Amino acid sequence: MLNIIKADLYRIFRGKTIYITLVILLALLVLQVLYGADGLIFGVMVYTEDASIIDADGALNEIISSNNQIMTGNHVPFSFAAVTDNLIYFMLPFIAIIAAADFSNGAVKNLISSGISRNKYFFAKFILLALFCVILMVIYVILPIILGTVINGFDGEFNIEFIKDVAKIYLPQFFLVFAFVCIGLFISFTFKSVAALNTIYIMFSLLPTIVLAILVEFNDKFFELMNYIPVFAIKSFAIPGSIATSDFVKMMITGCVYIVVCTVGGILLFRKAEIK
Amino acid sequence: MNQNVLQTRNITKRYGKIAAVDNVSMAIQKGDIYGLIGRNGAGKTTLMRMITALTFPNDGELELFGQTSEKGLNQSRRRMGSVVETPALYPNLTAKQNLEYYRILRGIPNKKAVYDALEAVNLTDTSNKKFKHFSLGMKQRLGLALALISNPDFIILDEPTNGLDPMGIVEMREMIKTLKNERGITFMVSSHILSELSLIATRYGIIHDGKLIKELTEAELYEQCQRCLSITVDDTTKATTVLETVLNTKKYKVINNNEIRLYDYFDNTSEVTFQLNANGVRVSAIGEIGDNLEDYFVSLIEEVNLSA
Numbered sequence: 001m002l003n004i005i006k007a008d009l010y011r012i013f014r015g016k017t018i019y020i021t022l023v024i025l026l027a028l029l030v031l032q033v034l035y036g037a038d039g040l041i042f043g044v045m046v047y048t049e050d051a052s053i054i055d056a057d058g059a060l061n062e063i064i065s066s067n068n069q070i071m072t073g074n075h076v077p078f079s080f081a082a083v084t085d086n087l088i089y090f091m092l093p094f095i096a097i098i099a100a101a102d103f104s105n106g107a108v109k110n111l112i113s114s115g116i117s118r119n120k121y122f123f124a125k126f127i128l129l130a131l132f133c134v135i136l137m138v139i140y141v142i143l144p145i146i147l148g149t150v151i152n153g154f155d156g157e158f159n160i161e162f163i164k165d166v167a168k169i170y171l172p173q174f175f176l177v178f179a180f181v182c183i184g185l186f187i188s189f190t191f192k193s194v195a196a197l198n199t200i201y202i203m204f205s206l207l208p209t210i211v212l213a214i215l216v217e218f219n220d221k222f223f224e225l226m227n228y229i230p231v232f233a234i235k236s237f238a239i240p241g242s243i244a245t246s247d248f249v250k251m252m253i254t255g256c257v258y259i260v261v262c263t264v265g266g267i268l269l270f271r272k273a274e275i276k
Numbered sequence: 277m278n279q280n281v282l283q284t285r286n287i288t289k290r291y292g293k294i295a296a297v298d299n300v301s302m303a304i305q306k307g308d309i310y311g312l313i314g315r316n317g318a319g320k321t322t323l324m325r326m327i328t329a330l331t332f333p334n335d336g337e338l339e340l341f342g343q344t345s346e347k348g349l350n351q352s353r354r355r356m357g358s359v360v361e362t363p364a365l366y367p368n369l370t371a372k373q374n375l376e377y378y379r380i381l382r383g384i385p386n387k388k389a390v391y392d393a394l395e396a397v398n399l400t401d402t403s404n405k406k407f408k409h410f411s412l413g414m415k416q417r418l419g420l421a422l423a424l425i426s427n428p429d430f431i432i433l434d435e436p437t438n439g440l441d442p443m444g445i446v447e448m449r450e451m452i453k454t455l456k457n458e459r460g461i462t463f464m465v466s467s468h469i470l471s472e473l474s475l476i477a478t479r480y481g482i483i484h485d486g487k488l489i490k491e492l493t494e495a496e497l498y499e500q501c502q503r504c505l506s507i508t509v510d511d512t513t514k515a516t517t518v519l520e521t522v523l524n525t526k527k528y529k530v531i532n533n534n535e536i537r538l539y540d541y542f543d544n545t546s547e548v549t550f551q552l553n554a555n556g557v558r559v560s561a562i563g564e565i566g567d568n569l570e571d572y573f574v575s576l577i578e579e580v581n582l583s584a
Contacts, residue, residue, distance in 0.1 A: 007381035011366060014373055106364025110422060113328035113360065114382060115353030275330040 004116065004124035005131075012097055021093045025139065032080060033071045033147045073149030074156035077166045080144055084173045085234040087136055088180045088205055094132045095184035095201070096194045099125045103192035108275055122189065122267045129181050137174045141166065172237045172252065176230045179255035179262075180205070183230075186262035189270045205231050228254045279306045280339070281430045281462045282327065287336030289322050289486075296322040298486035299336070304430075304464055304479070309456055311477030312466040313573065319486040320466040321361060324434050327464075328358045341429075354382070357423025358432040363415045367408035371399055371418050374407055375425055382426050393421040397451060413444035420451065430462045431455075437472060449476050470569045474501075482576060489580050501572050505538040505545060508561040509552065512536055518555045523548065537565075 012018050071079065102108040111121060148154075156162065187200045208229045215222040226232045233251040282304040289297040297319045304310045314320045325331045327338065329349070337344055340352035365374045375390040394400045397417040402410075410418065416436055423431045433452070437445045453476055455461045467473045473480070480497055482490040492500070509515045512530050519528055519538065527539040541548050545562055552559050 003381050003383045007377050010380055011369065011373075011377050015368055101366075105367060106362070107366055109328075109330055109360060109364055110358075110378065111381065112330060113353060113358045114356070114378075114426070115329075115350045116381075117350055272332075274325075274332075 001120045001124045001127075004111070004121060005128055008098060008124070008128055015097060017093050017097045021090060022139070025090050025136070026143070028086070029080075029140070029144050030147060032083075033076060033144055033151060071144075071148045072152045072155035073145045073158075074154050074162065076144040076148035077141055078169070080140070081169045081173065081237070082235060084140065084170070084177065084237075085231050087140060087177050088231065088234075089202075090136055091129075091133060091177065091181050092184065092198065092201055094136075095129060095181060095188060096197055098128050098132070099185055099188035100192070100194045100197040103188065103275075104194045106276070112275055118271050119267060122270055125188075126182075126185060126263060129185055130178060133174065133178045133181055137170065137177065141170055169237055172248070173234050175252065176234045176237075176255045179258040180230045182259045182262040182266075186266040189266045189273075192273075192276070227251050230255065230258065280304065281306050281308075281341060282464070283339040284323075284327075285337040285339070287323070287326060287333045287338060289319075289326060289331065290334050295486045297326065297333075300483070300486070300488045301336075302481050302488055302491060304462060306429075306462055307456070307460060308479050309452065309463040309465060309477045311470075311473035311480045312464060312483060313468065313470050313473060313480060314466075314483035315468055315577070318468075318483045320468075320483055321434055322486075323483070324358070324360050324432055324464070324466060328356075328360055328432060329353060330360060354426070355428055356430045356432065357426060357428040358434075359416070359419035359423055359436065360432065360434045363419025363422070365407045365415075365418065365422065368406060370404050370406050371410070371421075372403040374418070375421060378422055378425055384426060389425050389427070393425045396424055396455070397421045398447070412439045413441065413447075416440060416444070416448060417451070420448075424455070427459075428461065430464070432464045434466050435468070436465060437467065445472065452476050470573045474569050482573070484577055484580050487580075490576060497569075497572075501566060501569050502539065503542060503564060503566040505541065505548065506531075506561070506563055506565045507536045507538060507548070507552070507559060508534050509536060510534070510558040510560070514555070515552055515557045518552055518557060522551045522555060534560075 102111070108121075112118065183204060184197060184201050187197050187204075191197065191200065209231055212222055212225055212229065212232075215225075226236075227247055227250040233254065236247075236251065280303050283302070285301050286299045287297060287301070288295060288299055300319075300323060312320050312323070322331065326333050327340070338349065340349050341355060343349050343352045366377065369377065371394065372390060375393055379387070379389055391400065394403050397420050399414065399417055399421060402414065407415070407418065416438075420431075420433070420436070423433070436452075437448050440448060449472075452463055452465065456463060465473065465477065470480075474497065478494045480490075480492050480494075481488055482492075507515070512533060512535075515536055516528065516530065519525055519536075523541065525538070525540045529537045529539075531537055538548065542564060545564075549559050549562055
């Protein structure tokens with residue numbers, strides 16, 4: 001399995017995709033630091049402690065008004081947390097080159113026919129995606145702090161409390177981003193095509209939120225379903241203490257379910273699949 | 277003693293009600309170049325896909341280097357290289373990078389293995405060219421290089437000359453022969469053109485509608501396809517004496533008590549008949565037999581179709 005990971009890393013770093021994706025991410029982060037993240041916040045709805053709903057006129061305004069402040073190193077990670085769901089789109093090229101491309105260009109045939117077990121192959125891809133998810137998350141958190149500090153100063157103390165506060169927001173967000181990436185892994189191994197991955201992954205990230213937003217217009221009870229949509233849950237974690245513990249648990253369990261179902265389902269399907 | 281590299285026992289693959297491969301039992305021995313011949317859709321690729329684990333049989337057993345369990349088969353496949361259907365590599369990587377990727381993947385410590393594989397298929401000059409810019413012939417050769425990188429004992433090639441120009445076909449053929457002779461690699465090569473396979477294969481399996489209808493050695497095929505005069509006589513001993521002393525030929529074979537096959541005098545059957553009769557041998561029948569390779573293949577298929 002280690003050989004598969006090493007070989008894939010060799011391949012990935014010799015392609016353009018990783019560099020293009022990272023350059024776009026960096027450009028976005030620089031722009032956000034320079035001009036604030038408010039322009040990038042879209043349709044955020046946040047739960048309060050008592051699970052009542054504050055819409056875009058409530059907690060969101062708090063973020064937006066805070067984003068109008070100068071982006072100092074201390075301020076940046078809390079402001080950027082509202083748009084962490086963007087990472088699921090930045091992970092898409094990585095899912096495509098790590099998992100789906102092997103099926104699209106047929107290279108998977110060479111691997112399986114040379115005696116590599118399907119389980120090892122699947123889990124090598126799983127580990128690689130987790131690795132890139134961590135790398136992207138680290139870049140997403142660390143780089144803006146550095147940029148903000150260099151441009152506008154830190155404005156506060158860089159201490160253990162600051163790190164704890166950042167971790168409280170980003171660890172659950174990372175978990176949910178990875179849960180979403182697992183959906184991408186499942187799509188790759190089920191549909192075996194980059195085109196199918198792109199289409200289904202993007203639809204899966206947008207459609208449920210859009211459908212629920214429409215349903216909520218008819219009945220507020222549909223808000224309950226938001227807990228089960230990773231994209232929305234990622235946004236919900238943006239403000240520490242803004243969500244009830246029970247909702248937090250629901251969201252984390254939902255993330256777990258996505259990871260387990262997609263991994264187990266993916267490997268079971270792949271073990272029996274014909275490779276074209 | 278012959279050692280089986282591959283053996284299948286009643287292996288079957290069905291798609292719905294149609295059997296793409298139907299109860300195929302075959303064996304490939306060490307050192308063979310096994311030519312698998314069949315029309316398009318006969319089941320050649322499906323059989324190869326089962327051997328390479330790209331698809332699974334519904335019935336039957338597969339044995340590779342003496343291993344039959346799933347784990348054992350996977351281990352045995354590490355001793356195998358294959359190009360099934362078209363060679364599939366990463367289009368944006370160069371030939372060298374593609375091979376380096378597979379070298380790392382297979383845990384081959386020797387970095388020279390990449391160069392050696394490229395050299396074996398004469399691609400060292402274009403090693404820095406991206407795979408997507410390769411011609412079909414070059415892709416086929418790089419596919420073979422990929423199969424060679426782990427120094428395998430057994431290579432499976434699915435229609436390796438498909439789409440190649442005449443020069444490319446000759447080159448591919450020579451490469452297979454060289455690898456067999458110099459490295460002792462066993463090959464399984466499929467094609468729908470018997471005449472092409474006849475130039476390299478040492479054993480043949482003819483597959484039709486998923487069934488292996490005939491297996492034969494190089495000598496048997498040669499015999500089947502060689503033109504000769506079949507002479508039915510009353511005394512084969514006396515007849516062979518006449519052939520050797522009067523007609524000055526030793527190109528004959530005694531088939532049974534009444535039949536001799538003469539691989540000479542095709543254009544002068546009357547002389548043969550006359551001399552045999554003149555020397556006291558009664559000739560009850562004489563006629564030319566033997567097909568060319570394509571005719572033989574077609575007649576076999578027709579025979580099967582008629583009996584079905």
